[in-house]
Amino acid sequence: MRLIKHKTNIDFLGVTRRKIALAISVIIVVVSLVELAREGLQFGIDFTGGILLELGYPEPANLENIRQNLSAAGYDDAQVQRFGTETDVLVRLPPQEGVNPEELREDLRRTIAEGTDGVDLRRVEFVSPQVGKELTERGGLAMIIALLLIFVYVMIRFQWKFAAGAVAALAHDVIVTVGFFAVFKLPFDLTVVAAVLAVIGYSLNDTVVAFDRIRENFFKLRGVSAEESMNTSINEMLARTIITGVTTLLVLVALLLLGGESIAPFSIALIIGIVVGTYSSIYTASATALLLGVNAQDLLEPVKDPDLIDDLP
Amino acid sequence: MNKYPAWLNTLVLVVLLTGILFAMPNVYSTAPALQLADSAGEAVTEEQLTSYLRALEGEDITPEAHFIKDGRGVIRFAGETDQREGAELLRSWFGRNTNVALTTAPRLPDWMRNLGLNPMSLGLDLRGGVYVLLEVDMATAIGNRMQGYEQDIDDRLREARIRHRVDLDDGIITIRLTSSEDLEAARRFVNLADPNLLVAEGTDGKSLTVRMTDQQIKERQDFAIEQNMTTLRSRVDQLGVAEPLVQRQGVDRIVVQLPGVQDPNELKGILTATATLEFRLVDQSGDMPGSRSYPGRGNEPTQVLKREVIASGDEIVDAGFTYTPEGQPAVSITLDSAGGERMLATTRDNVGKPMSTLFIEWQEKEVVRNGVPERRLVKSEEIINTATIRGVFKNRFQITGITPVEGQKLAVLLRAGALAAPVFQVDERTIGPSLGQDNIDRGFRAIQIGFLAVIVFMAFYYRWFGMIANVALLSNLVFIAAVLSLLGASLTLPGIAGIVLTVGMAVDANVLIFERIREELRDGATPQAAINSGYEKALSSIADANITTLIAAVVLLAFGTGPIKGFAITLMIGILTSMFTAIVGTRSIVNFVFGGRKLSSLPV
Numbered sequence: 049m050r051l052i053k054h055k056t057n058i059d060f061l062g063v064t065r066r067k068i069a070l071a072i073s074v075i076i077v078v079v080s081l082v083e084l085a086r087e088g089l090q091f092g093i094d095f096t097g098g099i100l101l102e103l104g105y106p107e108p109a110n111l112e113n114i115r116q117n118l119s120a121a122g123y124d125d126a127q128v129q130r131f132g133t134e135t136d137v138l139v140r141l142p143p144q145e146g147v148n149p150e151e152l153r154e155d156l157r158r159t160i161a162e163g164t165d166g167v168d169l170r171r172v173e174f175v176s177p178q179v180g181k182e183l184t185e186r187g188g189l190a191m192i193i194a195l196l197l198i199f200v201y202v203m204i205r206f207q208w209k210f211a212a213g214a215v216a217a218l219a220h221d222v223i224v225t226v227g228f229f230a231v232f233k234l235p236f237d238l239t240v241v242a243a244v245l246a247v248i249g250y251s252l253n254d255t256v257v258a259f260d261r262i263r264e265n266f267f268k269l270r271g272v273s274a275e276e277s278m279n280t281s282i283n284e285m286l287a288r289t290i291i292t293g294v295t296t297l298l299v300l301v302a303l304l305l306l307g308g309e310s311i312a313p314f315s316i317a318l319i320i321g322i323v324v325g326t327y328s329s330i331y332t333a334s335a336t337a338l339l340l341g342v343n344a345q346d347l348l349e350p351v352k353d354p355d356l357i358d359d360l361p
Numbered sequence: 362m363n364k365y366p367a368w369l370n371t372l373v374l375v376v377l378l379t380g381i382l383f384a385m386p387n388v389y390s391t392a393p394a395l396q397l398a399d400s401a402g403e404a405v406t407e408e409q410l411t412s413y414l415r416a417l418e419g420e421d422i423t424p425e426a427h428f429i430k431d432g433r434g435v436i437r438f439a440g441e442t443d444q445r446e447g448a449e450l451l452r453s454w455f456g457r458n459t460n461v462a463l464t465t466a467p468r469l470p471d472w473m474r475n476l477g478l479n480p481m482s483l484g485l486d487l488r489g490g491v492y493v494l495l496e497v498d499m500a501t502a503i504g505n506r507m508q509g510y511e512q513d514i515d516d517r518l519r520e521a522r523i524r525h526r527v528d529l530d531d532g533i534i535t536i537r538l539t540s541s542e543d544l545e546a547a548r549r550f551v552n553l554a555d556p557n558l559l560v561a562e563g564t565d566g567k568s569l570t571v572r573m574t575d576q577q578i579k580e581r582q583d584f585a586i587e588q589n590m591t592t593l594r595s596r597v598d599q600l601g602v603a604e605p606l607v608q609r610q611g612v613d614r615i616v617v618q619l620p621g622v623q624d625p626n627e628l629k630g631i632l633t634a635t636a637t638l639e640f641r642l643v644d645q646s647g648d649m650p651g652s653r654s655y656p657g658r659g660n661e662p663t664q665v666l667k668r669e670v671i672a673s674g675d676e677i678v679d680a681g682f683t684y685t686p687e688g689q690p691a692v693s694i695t696l697d698s699a700g701g702e703r704m705l706a707t708t709r710d711n712v713g714k715p716m717s718t719l720f721i722e723w724q725e726k727e728v729v730r731n732g733v734p735e736r737r738l739v740k741s742e743e744i745i746n747t748a749t750i751r752g753v754f755k756n757r758f759q760i761t762g763i764t765p766v767e768g769q770k771l772a773v774l775l776r777a778g779a780l781a782a783p784v785f786q787v788d789e790r791t792i793g794p795s796l797g798q799d800n801i802d803r804g805f806r807a808i809q810i811g812f813l814a815v816i817v818f819m820a821f822y823y824r825w826f827g828m829i830a831n832v833a834l835l836s837n838l839v840f841i842a843a844v845l846s847l848l849g850a851s852l853t854l855p856g857i858a859g860i861v862l863t864v865g866m867a868v869d870a871n872v873l874i875f876e877r878i879r880e881e882l883r884d885g886a887t888p889q890a891a892i893n894s895g896y897e898k899a900l901s902s903i904a905d906a907n908i909t910t911l912i913a914a915v916v917l918l919a920f921g922t923g924p925i926k927g928f929a930i931t932l933m934i935g936i937l938t939s940m941f942t943a944i945v946g947t948r949s950i951v952n953f954v955f956g957g958r959k960l961s962s963l964p965v
Contacts, residue, residue: 055883104795150630170796172625174789179494183922190920194913201909242855242928245917246862249910249932253866256909257873260902288869288876295818295872296865299811303861306810308803314858 069331080227092237097177099141104168108134121159132309213337217328239314247321254329266344362889363956383843386480393444394466396603397434404432464603481845484853489794490620495784502585502782517550534571588781596777635723637674641666643715658743676700680775690765701756717747723783738783804857825964830871833942840938853927863935870943873899888960
């Protein structure tokens with residue numbers, strides 16, 4: 049079975065297309081950055097600290113009732129929302145200062161059980177803001193270190209122009225994925241950070257596979273411009289790119305639809321990241337390397353001094 | 362062409378069989394069980410286990426299996442009724458020296474258990490339980506030690522009749538003397554207290570400042586953490602929680618995971634509790650050096666107590682809650698030999714004189730420091746009881762002056778030992794058992810369906826080669842389960858997500874190879890040559906792609922906490938095992954099926 053005919057010859061990297069792609073990327077990245085700066089992310093309590101309760105009701109829950117009960121008990125700033133199903137409810141509270149956690153827990157339990165029988169406290173989380181702050185710092189640090197190490201690896205295996213292209217593509221993917229969460233106001237929790245890091249891994253995988261073929265073709269196709277041989281490489285890899293993307297997406301869509309509400313943000317981040325990552329390995333990674341004037345010479349082993357050979361007897 | 366040598370085929374087969382063996386314990390279902398631990402921390406012996414079994418036999422409760430694992434007895438039952446009744450029975454018979462905890466145990470055959478094989482454990486998000494993150498108050502840990510030095514130096518100077526004043530502030534001891542001639546003596550005394558302390562001379566030439574070196578501070582911190590972890594483990598055991606996890610995190614934090622605990626109220630605040638006791642004589646003259654006045658609780662009068670401690674919580678080896686014949690709640694105390702000797706000597710010399718019991722507890726209070734409110738732990742010391750020594754006693758006695766709830770808690774705390782430094786709770790997460798089960802069901806269903814879709818797709822798209830890739834994919838799952846079981850790592854929800862991602866990567870490796878083989882065939886290579894160069898040429902792409910992802914996974918593991926770590930571990934294991942199954946595994950099957958034959962076409 050074949051999804052793609054034997055030999056495609058699509059002009060991925062033609063000057064006009066590259067310009068259009070560049071424009072699209074710039075717009076999406078700018079929109080993402082503006083939204084991130086303006087609205088910010090809907091950080092989960094992993095980052096902000098606070099209290100989270102997941103409640104299971106025997107019948108469809110009356111959110112208004114829960115809000116009123118909480119408000120009457122003095123928890124004015126409680127966020128109450130459905131969680132996946134009609135009977136599941138998520139309650140979020142900001143950190144409560146100077147309250148004994150045991151008393152607070154008891155008080156919340158009483159407040160929530162008021163007027164309803166058989167509420168199941170499925171999950172209760174108390175997170176201090178201090179832990180959240182450390183987590184944000186460590187998460188950012190992990191991201192930067194991962195990018196640096198990857199840059200170094202690609203530089204050693206290929207060349208700095210490729211490494212710059214790869215890191216540009218990764219930065220693009222991270223910004224767009226995180227930006228998506230800001231634009232659509234999706235909850236951003238610790239699992240999303242893991243997903244974003246996995247996106248880095250996947251996008252990188254894609255980019256490196258493309259680079260590998262480009263390197264091979266730089267040697268094989270002599271007398272052809274860098275742009276042409278990159279285009280050929282991307283066409284040759286097209287079947288693989290699509291099939292790998294499709295199989296991974298199959299699993300992720302299953303995870304999104306069946307995995308339950310708590311890993312939904314994780315699945316969304318990965319799905320967005322994989323789509324964006326596939327696009328970016330062509331239009332960000334390769335185009336950047338091309339923009340930096342990459343050519344076959346860059347990948348050749350340094351030629352030994354010909355004089356040395358002349359001196360040999 | 363394309364034949365693996367026999368040894369390589371054998372190796373692949375042996376690795377696969379080993380993987381299956383280690384993954385096998387995960388296939389067995391679990392049954393309710395009891396975990397029995399010695400409350401003094403000793404390993405449970407075969408004889409003890411036999412006596413438990415005999416007790417159960419007497420009540421006609423027949424266990425399914427029994428064995429000792431990691432120094433703890435495990436008795437497995439057919440159903441929950443037997444388990445519950447068994448627990449009640451064993452608690453009433455052996456509760457004094459055995460902690461009985463409800464748990465589950467896999468129905469493993471004996472030979473498997475004897476080989477030390479275990480199924481992978483499930484994380485709290487999959488099985489339900491309580492997670493608590495505690496922070497150790499290091500300032501107090503260091504302050505306590507400095508207080509000891511301060512007292513020591515003070516005593517020595519007083520004994521030498523040198524006029525002085527000693528103060529402790531913010532971890533620095535200042536010794537003020539009346540003349541510079543005493544400096545040498547003071548230095549010597551500091552040196553006697555601890556030769557490693559940093560001593561500096563004050564600008565006035567008549568004073569010394571003493572502080573700990575960074576090395577000492579670090580040692581003190583490590584000691585406080587280690588000691589606290591030991592105490593916490595013992596407290597958790599007292600609560601009857603099976604398979605608890607107490608782990609250090611970073612410089613000053615301790616993670617406690619309690620699977621199966623459904624409600625943090627069951628912990629009754631016992632993890633962070635610091636309550637302990639001290640016994641001191643009342644200073645009836647009221648002006649002995651070092652004596653201090655302590656407030657009484659409730660109706661108890663304030664007393665001036667002598668500095669010397671006759672016995673403290675550290676020396677209590679056993680404690681139990683009880684009632685006095687008059688019906689007052691009381692805690693019966695048993696001291697160790699050193700404490701007992703001192704109690705004997707003190708009571709012998711002081712018959713007819715009053716002795717007080719101090720109840721000491723660290724309490725969390727909001728303190729305003731430089732205008733910023735801060736949570737600090739403040740030490741509260743109250744006299745709960747003062748009684749006249751009526752007769753000589755040694756290591757066993759009772760104390761009163763507490764409420765029944767307090768008495769029960771105090772007994773547990775005294776048995777488990779005191780914390781070396783107070784701790785406060787930073788995070789607390791509770792996952793109900795129903796959510797845990799839900800997460801398992803959903804996670805596994807998602808994996809099954811996603812996996813099935815990939816398998817069907819591969820079989821259609823690459824025909825026989827696709828089927829070979831599917832075999833590799835399945836064995837990859839077996840290997841991941843095997844490595845997780847072997848490492849004793851626990852599977853979490855993000856861990857399942859990591860496995861899902863690994864499936865994607867493993868498929869990619871095979872897609873790269875098969876597409877390459879197709880290309881080679883298109884370019885006119887013979888089937889055998891196409892197989893060979895397809896594998897060879899795809900290798901560098903696969904390796905580069907996997908190594909870069911591995912870098913990301915390692916960074917995640919190093920910097921991540923909790924859920925991120927769980928994801929990174931399965932991703933790392935998955936990348937390594939998938940490289941083996943997707944490259945060597947599929948190649949050995951391809952070689953076995955197609956290698957060394959004349960072929961006109963390939964089913965790829």
